[in-house]
Amino acid sequence: MTEKILVAVAWPYANGSLHLGQIAGAYLPADIFARYHRLKGNDVLMVSGSDQHGTPITIKAEQEGKKPGEIAGRYHREFLESWQRLGISFDLFTTTGTENHTEVVQDLFLTLLEKGYIYKAKVSQPYCPQCNRFLPDRYIEGTCPFCGSAGARGDQCDDCGKPMNPAELLEPRCRLCAAAPVFEESEHFFLKLSAFQKKLLEWVKPKSHWRKNVLNFTTRYLEDGLKDRAITRDIDWGVPVPLEGYENKRIYVWFEAVIGYLSASKEWAKSGGDGEGWRPFWQGDDSKSYYFIGKDNIPFHTIIWPAMLMGYGGLNRPYDVPANEFLTIEGKKLSTSRNWAVWLPDYLSRYEPDPLRYLLSINMPESGDTDFSWREFFRRNNDELVATYGNLVHRVLTFVYRNFDGCVPTYADMGATINVPPLDSRDSELIDKAIAVYNHIYADGGLLSACHFKRAIMMAMTIAQETNRYLDEKSPWKIIKENRGAAATSLYVAICAISYLKTMLYPFLPFSSQKVHEFLGFKGSIEDYVRKYPLQPLPTPGQKLGEPEPLFTKLDDKLIDEETARLGV
Numbered sequence: 001m002t003e004k005i006l007v008a009v010a011w012p013y014a015n016g017s018l019h020l021g022q023i024a025g026a027y028l029p030a031d032i033f034a035r036y037h038r039l040k041g042n043d044v045l046m047v048s049g050s051d052q053h054g055t056p057i058t059i060k061a062e063q064e065g066k067k068p069g070e071i072a073g074r075y076h077r078e079f080l081e082s083w084q085r086l087g088i089s090f091d092l093f094t095t096t097g098t099e100n101h102t103e104v105v106q107d108l109f110l111t112l113l114e115k116g117y118i119y120k121a122k123v124s125q126p127y128c129p130q131c132n133r134f135l136p137d138r139y140i141e142g143t144c145p146f147c148g149s150a151g152a153r154g155d156q157c158d159d160c161g162k163p164m165n166p167a168e169l170l171e172p173r174c175r176l177c178a179a180a181p182v183f184e185e186s187e188h189f190f191l192k193l194s195a196f197q198k199k200l201l202e203w204v205k206p207k208s209h210w211r212k213n214v215l216n217f218t219t220r221y222l223e224d225g226l227k228d229r230a231i232t233r234d235i236d237w238g239v240p241v242p243l244e245g246y247e248n249k250r251i252y253v254w255f256e257a258v259i260g261y262l263s264a265s266k267e268w269a270k271s272g273g274d275g276e277g278w279r280p281f282w283q284g285d286d287s288k289s290y291y292f293i294g295k296d297n298i299p300f301h302t303i304i305w306p307a308m309l310m311g312y313g314g315l316n317r318p319y320d321v322p323a324n325e326f327l328t329i330e331g332k333k334l335s336t337s338r339n340w341a342v343w344l345p346d347y348l349s350r351y352e353p354d355p356l357r358y359l360l361s362i363n364m365p366e367s368g369d370t371d372f373s374w375r376e377f378f379r380r381n382n383d384e385l386v387a388t389y390g391n392l393v394h395r396v397l398t399f400v401y402r403n404f405d406g407c408v409p410t411y412a413d414m415g416a417t418i419n420v421p422p423l424d425s426r427d428s429e430l431i432d433k434a435i436a437v438y439n440h441i442y443a444d445g446g447l448l449s450a451c452h453f454k455r456a457i458m459m460a461m462t463i464a465q466e467t468n469r470y471l472d473e474k475s476p477w478k479i480i481k482e483n484r485g486a487a488a489t490s491l492y493v494a495i496c497a498i499s500y501l502k503t504m505l506y507p508f509l510p511f512s513s514q515k516v517h518e519f520l521g522f523k524g525s526i527e528d529y530v531r532k533y534p535l536q537p538l539p540t541p542g543q544k545l546g547e548p549e550p551l552f553t554k555l556d557d558k559l560i561d562e563e564t565a566r567l568g569v
């Protein structure tokens, strides 16, 4: 039966280029997962978009003397190009700047207000006497009241991950001028989070399929007690409050951006010509939603967004929130402000997408932080992608191409009279292993469906190693002169293993898998092919092969120092 899978991915602030931390944290795992479900024949809707409204954008705009919309537009275009080049296969990547988004946000706001989950209250708001303005949360810095970290912002502490109200910050100061803010009264709307605490705890309790870090963090957070949070701010950039008398306020970004998952789904449905097409993904009993985010975003997706959905009613809550931990760079915490980061457009200007997808998959920060280093990138590219997998494909296919008239070896060449190749126990052993690993990765309840991406790609690579060992034992290149049949059989077996490999690796390495698919003589896209023939028919003997080319490029180790030297400058 076809499942409906909503793949909801974190919304990046459109105030700077994407970096590898974000790719490893959310975008790559989401893409692997979406591609996997598409291959399985499930209906996938993968959405996200640029967050245009956050104060990170207004801060950047003020720094550059531009309008926030210009900044957001520039980076949104850059994001779209990056997704395409890295192969992040969104069904829709939109922005929070659309009319559709405003409508959906205002509908949620008014519904929650009507149901009593949003209320008005006077709040003392930080005001900078030197800048003469109210300060949005991110314009304030200070000491975290929970963990004592010095660099906490008015909305959240990056060190302990706890969201907060700006008034809770210790020793607050204005980020623009460093003056101490004063607090002045202003009327705002609040989300009554406290009303959902018990219901959320009950909802979270049976989520044993969640990652441990996500479940523990969420449970602890809920047990500490939920405070109501202001959802409007005195700023002029953002979604307007849909009520008279509040023209100078905007709906605050943390409330508004999570609604993007829903508004993007609706936009996707409208653009596809079926305005109701979003419903099966949000309301169906057979649908599941997965939210791919970094760990700093956990409370917004396991507590606040589910609370908003509970209050609104009639929409599915997250099925899973497989949040990743952080990626460090050369052993140090990634920092965009200190340029201790590897920027995606910069990477893509010099290297192919699949080697990065490979490294970040096999080194994914699923259950703890992991490190990116250029040395490891070069080593894994050269030793694993090129030497283990690429060379396997290349030496088998070029040899067959030259010695069997550019075709998959035929049964006749193998000396068999019946219509199956004569396999010995070593041949069957390799095929059986490939099938076993394939099932372990692809089956319902298997590694990919449970978001164990790192283990899945590691297991797939064992089949490449195993096939190399098999060929070393059989050495078809040596025996072809005296025993063409035996050589043909082992080459055929190797081709079958390669055919399984291309599918196992497809969610991780879509570009090279498509190439292998074509080298093996298949037409069209590998995704369409596997969807159509889920039993994975093997290349047919006699099938015409495409002309093989090297799959990956060996990288010169001399460049490692050059790459490392770009960091932190």
Ligand SMILES: [Zn+2]
Pocket: 144, 145, 146, 147, 148, 149, 152, 157, 158, 159, 160, 161, 162
């Ligand atoms: Zn803290």
Ligand SMILES: [Zn+2]
Pocket: 128, 129, 130, 131, 174, 175, 176, 177, 178, 179
């Ligand atoms: Zn100031």
